[in-house]
Amino acid sequence: MSMGTVANGNPAINLSSPAHLRTDPSLVAEGRDTADNQDRTLLIIDSRALDRECFAQGLVVGGIGMKVVHLGSIDEFNSRDRMSCVAAVVLNIGGRKVGEPAVTEEIRRLCADLRPKPVILLADTDELPQILQALECGVRGFIPTSVGIDVCIEAIGLAIAGGVFVPASSVYAMRRLVESAGDARPLDGMFTPRQAEVVDALRRGKANKIIAYELNLRESTVKVHIRNIMRKLKATNRTEVAFKINELFPGYSPEGVPQSAHMG
DSSP: OOOEEOTTSOEEOOOOOOGGGOOOGGGEEOOOOOTTGGGOEEEEEOSOHHHHHHHHHHHHHTTOOSEEEEESOHHHHHTSSOGGGEEEEEEEEETOOTTSHHHHHHHHHHHHHHTTSOEEEEESOOOHHHHHHHHHHTOSEEEETTSOHHHHHHHHHHHHTTOOBOOHHHHHHHHHHHHHTTSSOGGGGTSOHHHHHHHHHHHTTOOHHHHHHHTTOOHHHHHHHHHHHHHHHTOSSHHHHHHHHHHHSTTOOOSSSOGGGGOO
């Protein structure tokens, strides 16, 4: 395929498609012709039309080197007979969380249907708990929308080659957690000793009044600790605090926490 030019001299994208993939021209963007381009298609799934179209064209202009097909849903993809030529799938969940049941099911189903072909997740976050949960669902890459097109292309290429891509920020966060996990109380690497006691109580489902009584604190002080804990974890409520702690430290049972923190 030859790429045209627009008025400002930038390459224009040819939206034509070969007969075996003929569809609505708005759904297909072709990269530069290569020997294996005919058999290599990247599928983008995103319910937001403008986002997926811009992302697809950005990948092509950036030199992805394969055909890019963008659709609005998994069901729309499953209705099309193109599985054999798909090299990888990028699923954009936007601001949704991996832990949401519908999102988790969507990811798991797509990974199962495409295995062994890689699924890469695109999301508006680089939070470590989200990344870890996505990897557990079977994705082979987690791309935050804060990175550029070049990084996206490298991440997609790595996944197709058999690797797994995670953002550097998550690697640094994991390193800090590993370094702090050498102690008997890994929560101390993220929280003050008192906050760690409150976190443990939250994980056990205790109410503020009970936490205040057991830790000999004012209830207002407990609320301040909970707000600070939520801010550190980027959580929006008590339930999400417990969920994120369980994701970060599965099976964690703090040693050395005062016995009063385990009562009730």
